[in-house]
Amino acid sequence: MSIPEGRLPEVLDMPEDGKATLPRTESHARGWRGLGWGFIVKLLIMMLINALGILTILSAWRVQSWIILGVTIALLVIADVVYFVRRALPLKYLMPGLVFLLVFQVFIFGYTAYIAFTNYGSGHVGTQQQAVNAALIQGERRIENSPSYPLSVVQRGSELGFAIVDDKGDVQVGTETQPLEPSPNAQIGDSGAPSDVPGWSVVSLNQLISDQAMQASVQKLRVPVSHDPNDGSIRTRDGSTGAVYKSTLVWDEQAQTITDTQTGTVYTADDSTGNFVAEDGTALPTGWVVTVGFKNFTALFTNPALLQPLAIVTGWTFAWAILSVAVPFALGLLFALIYNDARLKGRRITRTLFILPYAFPAFMSALLFRGMFNAEFGVINDLFFGGANIDWLGDPWLARGAVLWVNIWLTYPYFFLVCTGALQALPSDTLEAASIDGAGRSRVLRSIILPLVLVSTAPLLISSFAFSFNNFTTIWLFNDGGPAIPGAPYAIGYTDILISTIFRISGLSGGKSDFGLASALSILIFIVVGAISALAFRQTRKLEEYM
Numbered sequence: 001m002s003i004p005e006g007r008l009p010e011v012l013d014m015p016e017d018g019k020a021t022l023p024r025t026e027s028h029a030r031g032w033r034g035l036g037w038g039f040i041v042k043l044l045i046m047m048l049i050n051a052l053g054i055l056t057i058l059s060a061w062r063v064q065s066w067i068i069l070g071v072t073i074a075l076l077v078i079a080d081v082v083y084f085v086r087r088a089l090p091l092k093y094l095m096p097g098l099v100f101l102l103v104f105q106v107f108i109f110g111y112t113a114y115i116a117f118t119n120y121g122s123g124h125v126g127t128q129q130q131a132v133n134a135a136l137i138q139g140e141r142r143i144e145n146s147p148s149y150p151l152s153v154v155q156r157g158s159e160l161g162f163a164i165v166d167d168k169g170d171v172q173v174g175t176e177t178q179p180l181e182p183s184p185n186a187q188i189g190d191s192g193a194p195s196d197v198p199g200w201s202v203v204s205l206n207q208l209i210s211d212q213a214m215q216a217s218v219q220k221l222r223v224p225v226s227h228d229p230n231d232g233s234i235r236t237r238d239g240s241t242g243a244v245y246k247s248t249l250v251w252d253e254q255a256q257t258i259t260d261t262q263t264g265t266v267y268t269a270d271d272s273t274g275n276f277v278a279e280d281g282t283a284l285p286t287g288w289v290v291t292v293g294f295k296n297f298t299a300l301f302t303n304p305a306l307l308q309p310l311a312i313v314t315g316w317t318f319a320w321a322i323l324s325v326a327v328p329f330a331l332g333l334l335f336a337l338i339y340n341d342a343r344l345k346g347r348r349i350t351r352t353l354f355i356l357p358y359a360f361p362a363f364m365s366a367l368l369f370r371g372m373f374n375a376e377f378g379v380i381n382d383l384f385f386g387g388a389n390i391d392w393l394g395d396p397w398l399a400r401g402a403v404l405w406v407n408i409w410l411t412y413p414y415f416f417l418v419c420t421g422a423l424q425a426l427p428s429d430t431l432e433a434a435s436i437d438g439a440g441r442s443r444v445l446r447s448i449i450l451p452l453v454l455v456s457t458a459p460l461l462i463s464s465f466a467f468s469f470n471n472f473t474t475i476w477l478f479n480d481g482g483p484a485i486p487g488a489p490y491a492i493g494y495t496d497i498l499i500s501t502i503f504r505i506s507g508l509s510g511g512k513s514d515f516g517l518a519s520a521l522s523i524l525i526f527i528v529v530g531a532i533s534a535l536a537f538r539q540t541r542k543l544e545e546y547m
Contacts, residue, residue, distance in 0.1 A: 046083055050076060075099060109526075116519035117291055122512045124274050124287045134286040135258055135276065136229045136247035137222065143246050149234070150193040151242035153208060153218055154200035160214070162223045162234050163194040163202070164242050173197055179224040180234065193240060208239045215239075258284065296520035309488035310501070316400065317469065317497040324407050324468035325461055331408070332415025333453065337445075340423045351420070358413035366477035369406045393479050396494035403478045403495050407471065411464075415457075422456045423449070458540040465536070466529050470499040498525050 053076040060069035082088045082095050118124075126134075149164040154173060161175040163186065171186035171194045189195030195202060208214055222233040225244060232246035250259045256269040258276050267276035267284055274290035275283040300310060335354060339347050357365065372378050373392040381390050392402045426449065434444050475481055481496035481504070490504040491511065502521050507513020 042083060046080065049079060071102075075102075112519045112522055115515055116296055116523050117293060118289050118516050119274050119287075119292050119295075120289050120516050120519075121514035122507060123285055124289050126288055128269065128274075128288040131274075131276070131284075131286045131288040132251050132258065133229050135284050136249050136251060137233075138286070139247040139249040139260070140222070140233065140235075140245040141248055142235075143232070143244055146244050148241040148243050150188075150191070151234070151236055151240060152194045152197070153203040153214075153236075153239050154194075154197050155203050156200050160203075160217055160221055161200065162221070162236065162242055163197045163200065164234060165192065165194060171197065173200065174223040174234070176221060176223060179226050191240075203239075205239060292516065296516045297524075299517060300521060300524070305487070305489050309485045309492045312485060312494065313492060313496050313498060313501050316495070320400075320404065320407075320471075320497055321465050321469040323404055324411060324471070325464045327404075328408050328411035329415045329419075329457075329461060329464075331412040332417075333419045335412075335416050336419035336423055337449075340420060351416075354416055355413040357409055358417070360410075362410055362473055363477050365410055366406060366474050369402070369409075370478050373402050394483050396483060399479055399483060399495050403475065406478055407468070407474050410474070414464075418457055418460055419453060422453045425456070426452055455540070458536070462533050462536045462540070466533060469497070469529055470525070471497070472499045472503065475500050476503070 053072055056072045057069055057076075060066070060072060079095065079099075082091045147167070149166065151165075152163045154161045154163045159175055161173055161178075162180075163171055163173040163183065164180070165188060166172055169188075171183045171188065172180040173183045173186070173194075174180035183194075183197055185198045186194050187196040203214070208218065218239055219237065222235050222245070224233045225231040230247070230250055232244050234242040235245045236242040248260060248262045250261055251257075252259065258267045259265070260267075265278050265282075267278050269275075270277045271290055273287070273292075275287040277283045299306065301307065338344070339351055339354075344350075370393075372380050375381065375389055375391045375393065378392070380392065381388055390398065392398045430448060431444065434448055439447070475495060475497055479493075479495055481493035481500045483495075484491055484493050490501070491509075492501055492504060496504070498521065502518045502525075503509055504511075505514050505521065506518040507515075
C-alpha cells in the first residue's frame with residue numbers, strides 16, 4: 001500500500017507483527033445518536049396526521065360512513081408503518097402523492113359515481129329516520145288544553161336550547177338534536193323559570209328581545225320531548241313559556257307507515273323511490289336517499305322533457321369546444337407567422353399588445369363584454385351598428401356568436417404565444433434545405449411548418465379542447481347561459497354547455513336540485529372527454545412517428 005508523500009495514516013495500534021491498522025469509521029446511520037431534530041419533526045407531523053385521522057374516523061363512525069372509516073384506518077396504519085420503519089424508504093416519498101391522488105381524484109370520482117346511482121337531491125337528502133322526523137315536524141300542532149311550562153332559553157356556544165320546569169317541579173333541558181333530560185342541579189328563579197342551568201348560559205328576556213336573529217331562531221326551535229318522535233316537542237312563542245306540540249302524523253316503525261290522524265291517510269315507505277306513498281299515489285314531500293340503479297342515466301335519454309334541451313345543449317357544447325380551439329389557434333398561428341418575420345419593425349411592441357387580452361382576468365372580460373353587448377346601452381350597437389337595437393343577449397344565435405367572440409378574444413393570445421415559440425424552435429437547416437430544393441413558401445408552410453408546429457402544439461390543443469368543453473366561467477358570467485329554452489326543465493338556456501347544465505340541475509343556481517342526475521351527466525362528460533382525448537393523443541403519436 002502506497003502512502004502519498006506528506007500524509008501519514010493515523011494508527012490505532014501497532015501490533016507485534018509490525019502491521020498498522022487504520023481506524024474504523026462508523027457510518028452516519030450508526031454514528032447517529034439520540035432522537036435528532038429530524039425525528040422530532042417527523043414525530044410531530046405524524047402526531048398531527050394521526051390526530052386528524054382519528055377525528056375523521058370518529059366523524060365517519062358518527063354518520064355511519066363505513067367506507068370512509070375503513071379507508072381512513074387503512075391509510076393511517078400504512079402511514080405509521082411507512083414513516084416509522086426504515087425498510088420502507090421508497091414509500092416515504094411515494095405515499096404523499098398516492099394519498100393526494102386517492103383523496104382528490106379517485107375518491108371524488110368514486111363518490112360522484114356513487115351519487116349518480118342514487119336519488120340524492122331536493123326532498124331526498126338524508127336517512128329514512130330523518131325523513132320521518134321532518135314529516136312529523138311539518139305536521140306538528142299544539143295540543144288542545146295542553147299546559148304551558150315555565151321556560152328559559154339557554155345557550156352553549158352557538159347552540160340554543162330550552163330549559164323547562166315540568167309538572168313535578170324539576171328542571172329539564174334539551175336542544176334540537178338532544179331530547180329533554182333532567183338537570184338536577186339547576187335552580188329556579190322568582191319568575192318560576194330556570195335561572196341557573198349547569199353547563200348552560202341562561203339568555204335573559206332583555207337580551208332575547210334586543211337580538212332579532214336570536215328571536216327568529218328561538219321561534220323556529222323545537223326540542224323533542226323524548227327519543228320517540230311521536231311524543232312531540234317543546235316550542236315557544238315568547239321565550240318565557242313553552243308548550244307541547246304534537247304531529248298529526250303518527251309513525252309506525254314496525255309497519256313502516258306514517259298515518260295522518262286527521263284524514264286517516266296511510267303513507268307506506270317505498271324503498272325503491274325513497275318516499276312515503278299513499279294508495280292514491282300521493283307522497284309526503286320529504287323522502288330519503290336510496291339507490292336507484294341506472295335510472296338517472298336512462299332519464300338522460302328517455303325523459304321527453306329533458307331529451308330535447310339536452311340534445312340542443314350537447315350539440316352547442318361540441319360546436320363551442322371545437323370553435324373555441326380551432327379559430328383561436330388559426331388566428332394565433334397567423335399572427336405568429338406574421339410577427340415572426342425579422343423584417344417586420346416594432347415586433348416586440350406589437351407582440352405585447354397582442355397578448356394583453358390574455359393578461360386580463362377572464363371573468364372581468366366576460367362581465368365587460370356583457371355590458372358592451374347590451375341591446376339598450378351597449379357600445380357594440382352604438383359604435384358599430386349605428387345605434388340599432390340588436391338583441392345580442394336575447395336571440396339564441398346572436399348570443400352564441402357573441403359569447404364565442406368573447407372566448408376567441410380571450411384565447412387567441414395564448415395560441416399566439418405557443419405558436420411563436422414553436423416557430424422559433426423549428427430547425428433552420430430543414431427550412432434552408434427546402435428552400436434550396438426549390439420549395440415555395442406555401443409548400444414549406446404546408447409540408448414542413450404546419451406538421452412540425454402541430455407535433456409540438458397537439459397536446460396543448462387537446463388540453464384546450466377539454467378546458468373549453470368545461471369552460472363554465474365565460475358562459476355563465478357573459479349571459480347566464482341564456483336565453484332560456486322554452487319548456488326546458490331546470491331553466492336550461494341556448495348558450496348553456498353541459499357543465500353549466502349540470503350546475504343548473506344540481507340546484508346550485510336556485511330551484512329544485514337533483515344531484516343524482518347531475519352526477520350521472522358528469523360521468524358521461526368524463527367518458528366523452530376522456531375518449532376524445534385518448535383518440536387525439538393516439539393520432540398525435542402517429543403524427544410524431546410519421547415525422
